[in-house]
Amino acid sequence: MGKSSRKRCDVSPQNQASQMTQKRTLYNCFQRQNVWNPNKQICVVRVPKGVEQQRSWRPPAASPQPQRPPVQDHTARHAPAQHIPRVNELDISSCQCLHSGAYIGNETSSIEFKQGTGSYMAKNFSSHFLKYGCAFLNSGGGSLLIGVQDNGVVSGLIFNHEKEDRTRLQVDKMLKDFEPPLLPRNYSLRFLPVITPGNQQPCLKVLCLTFRVSPAIDEPTLYRVGQDHVYVRRNGSVQGPMGASFILEWSRQVWAGKVKQLEQHVCEATSEKSSLAVQLHTIQKTVNQIAADCRIAAAERFSQAAAREEQSDLGSQRSPASCENCRRQTSSQPDLGLGSTPHPELSRV
Incomplete structure (x- = not known):
């Protein structure tokens, strides 16, 4: 009890007034120079020199909530463009151009896709031309499209005039490896232009090689390439060389x-x-x-004619009295000398 009373006695009114003044000064300083750190959630107070730095917990002010980024629909990116038409497999042999990003479809027994990027034309084109061409000819025909991705989306390759001429010469040289030789009606080579937005790359094209079998009236033929290698197309893939x-x-x-x-x-x-x-x-x-x-x-016509003739014959046969009357009428008429004999004197003259 003595200690507590001693402390109470030590607090004088003057000391209380000085303590209140010091607290008020510190409070004003806090109001002017306080800084809020949202990471540590403490109030760091900057005070003048000679004043002890103090830390005090304060309730965090209401900060605005961060806005969430809008949710992006990733399915719209993979959806096919509405303005790009879909190319049917049956239209490949007759179409004149393709759109970049157009969807052709999946590979079937009569169509094969090759992207053709990198050194494909220099290393793999010759072997694929012989392999797929022989398989299509022995399986009813088909088309090899170079410049189309494996998923059926048109991408195109850069084919300028020089590269087109080089490709045509390469194809003409490889045609000699087919046995029996291919006729012009059995194949076709076309470069289909690829239309890009804004014509960014006007040289993009798709190489379309179409192989057609002979008409049904011809003798069935089994085509061979290279060293009598035979390839066939089954279930969308090439099988061979066959034995x-x-x-x-x-x-x-x-x-x-x-x-x-x-x-x-x-x-x-x-x-x-x-x-x-x-x-x-x-x-x-x-x-x-x-x-x-x-x-x-x-x-009937003959009988009718005979009847008419009989009637005319009956009408021509007249009676003798009618004939005598006719003679009398002619004798009673005056003689004009037209039908009589001429006078002897006139005959002399």
């Missing part, structure tokens, strides 16, 4: 299909012959009927 067993099986199936096709032609010709025989019988029957009608009509 002798495959060649024999292929020949058996092809000729069996050819025989079946000829048998179908024979059946169609037989049915057509039967229909023509029926038509011929109908025509002959119609002709016979027309001939009979013509004979009946001719007989």
Whole structure:
């Protein structure tokens, strides 16, 4: 009790006034020179020299909440552009140009995509031309597109006039490796221009190589390349080189299909012959009927003419009384000397 009372007695009114003045001074200094650090959440007070620095906790002021960045729709970036038309696989052989970024579709048994970037034209183009060309020719035909990504999106390659001429010479040289030789009707080479926004790269093109099989009326042919290598196209991929067993099986199936096709032609010709025989019988029957009608009509006309002749004959036969009356009428008429004999004197003259 003594210690607590002693402390209370030590606090005089003057000391209390000085302490209040010091607190007020420090408070004013805090109000002018305080700095708020949001990371440490403390108030750092700058005070004049001679005044002890103090730290005091203060409630953080209401700071504005950071705005969240807008959520971007990543699906719109991968969606195909609405203004770029989709190219159908069947239109490849007839289209004249392609749009950059256009979607052609997936690879099938009749179409193959190659991006062709880097040194593709110098290293891989020749081997791919022989391989895919032989496979397409032995599998019903198809197209090899160079300048299209594997996912079917058109990207294009830079083909200037010099590079186009070099590619054409390269293709003409590789055509000699096919057995039997390819005819102009069996293949086509085209450079399809790629339309880019703003014509940034006007030399972008897609190399389109189309291989077509011979017409059905020709003899079935198995194409070979290189050292009698045979390739076929199955399920969107190339298989080969095939062995002798495959060649024999292929020949058996092809000729069996050819025989079946000829048998179908024979059946169609037989049915057509039967229909023509029926038509011929109908025509002959119609002709016979027309001939009979013509004979009946001719007989009727002949009988009518005979009847008219009989009537005219009956009208020409007159009675003797009518003939005597006619003579009397002629004798009663005056003789003008036109029908009598001339006078003897006039005859002398």
